Amino acid sequence: MCRAARWLGQHLGRRGTFLAILGIGKTCFGVGFIVQPPSTRGLELLTDRCPLSAWAWVWILAGLVTFASAWLRIGRDGYGFIAAMIPPALWATAYTSAVFTGAFPRGGFIAVWYLTAHVGVIMWASTVPEHSVPPAPRRARKGGAP
Template sequence: MSCRAVRRLQATLGRRGTFLLIIGVGKTCWGVSFLVNPPRPDGLQLLTRVCSLHHWSWLWIGAGLITAGSAFLRVGRDGYGFYAALLPPSVWATAYLAAAVSGEYSRGAFVALWYLTSHVGVILWAATVPEHSVPPAPRRRKGKGP
């Protein structure tokens, strides 16, 4: 029963939807972690001048919920999920880059590059993945040899 439900969910979501759901849940969890146990704001002075990380966590949570919700939309309408997924890591990368340039956080350039490649780059790549499925593997017939 559960395997059938998983297959049905996978068929409903498709490749792009599955990606959006996974990344949306991840962003939401990351945002909740800022609420539960905020990290040190090293390198995020650009953001913390505006408001606390507790408040910035809602950017991650909101973007995560929009991203996860967009997983259930048809291809072509799921673009909002990709835009929402791009917003928080782009903001964080900008803050870390600004901290590196200003000299406030020496590791900022590396962290910004990490956000730009492992988050922004992956999301931009996934947004270009066409929604099609690979044909299923041929099934073995009963009574026939390998």
């Protein structure tokens, strides 16, 4: 089990691991909307156009694209980061709209949460290089110093 986890960590790297975890989370979040639909208060901007179950598929598809992108080389994994940002950006937009229309005043706080804890973190993670920590310095060998 540890050998498989080590191989997986080496194969995916830091960015890939982040995308894999994010992809699984977004997929599960979307499935949760289908299995047990929550209140749609504040999401009227979205649910006036399509039912919540259709928007759940946006989360699921974004999660699958994000997860699949985890296995791509650095530089080609950008679609995963873009896909990961789409659903929370839509939700933040809907909650912000609900604040301005007066339908859900608390939606502003939820929108800020989506923009910071989701979109902001994803944007930051997309800029983190795979190997940003320099290797440890080598110890000097005994003797032979000029």
